[in-house]
Amino acid sequence: MKFYNLKENDEQVSFAGAVKQGLGKNQGLFFPETIPVLDNIDELLAMPLVERSVQVLYPFVEGDLTKAQLTEIVTSAFNFPAQIQPINKDRAILELFHGPTLAFKDFGARFMAKCLQVFSKDKKITILTATSGDTGAAVAHAFHNIENIRVVILYPKGKISLLQEKMFTTLGGNIETLAIDGSFDDCQALVKKSFDDRELATTIGLNSANSINISRLLAQVCYYFEGFAQLSRQKCKAELNDVVVSIPSGNFGNLTAGLFAKALGLPIKRFIAATNANDTVPRYLKTGQWTPNATVATISNAMDVSDPNNWPRVEHMLKSGIVPSDCISSVAIDEEQTQSTVLQLAKLGYISEPHAAVAYKALQYNANDDEFGVFLGTAHPAKFKEVVESILGQPIGLPKELADCASETILSKDMAANFNDLRDYLLLNDH
């Protein structure tokens, strides 16, 4: 299938082109030229995850991947479950954090890594990315040991938790990590400068692997189908046609993937886009004015985004009628409500974390009595151990993935927030 640039519609690329390029001209996002309507949803829901995901994804990758290649990619990328857990008779969580770095970003990052491995052939690629935590870990693990792909991850030294740091700085091999003396914004600025430096970008084959990459979004479509497949087998109230999905949102990639799933024919009734105090979208849907404020820090920090980069895709789907224009409502949840919701869920017997709590609370505000609310569990509570323990007043256990890396050695190099230093490093160490 062809993908076109939402800003410069004449620019059209194949799936492989969109994956390798990431962003189009003039910072435009790539979008599929058509989203097919699948007419065999019941049949798809009865299939196992891998077989179903291949069926859902194949129209998008046809021409660049054979069905056999796609099957191999999906099999190795989705080698962990997405799981529906009932909370009570009206609510269930779709847990997306059973992958190697305990966050939903494992689905997209692993699928993208396997695709790039096929598309890069013998050409060397350098993935350069800045992280404030979760993305770095997902990208590092997804690309670890993939031939011909070098990964360089920048993060603000001393500004992420030790466990978060250990999750991506201890791998070695093709994963290089730089502890930058500066803030997350400094790291992002360095990455941006590197992409603007055309000579550097072509010499080392730069790619960002960030969440605007279409391959990451397409991978995420598959877990909405998996969630519905499990709901359709369970005896809880879930009348499939009354399911509302609440999504804890930052860059709105997860919502974009959900809208794709709905457009493909999955009977999601509607969506609630839940945000923290970074509420540009809920304000926009109310007033029609796009007025991002300065980003504020919250305990659901993976959603601390005030100018979400996937919004143009959402807007396009609403305006062009790919999905009904009234299928999204949006609610902002403040810090106090987030904390009390983590406690409330614990009383119901479910240990959550701030991101899932934001989505659960939004259901309480927005879902009707005749609707069944599913909210997305985007990260394992242990990734936010300090916050969760201080809210609950009791210790929570560490899963094996985190416990294992806690004793490993950090392999990062320290670097000043200086572009020339980074440039020299990237060129000198390129081999």
Ligand SMILES: *Cc1c(COP(=O)(O)O)cnc(C)c1O
């Ligand atoms: C990245 C992230 C989000 C936000 O997802 P978007 O697709 O950017 O909206 C929510 N929760 C967690 C734990 C995340 O890591």
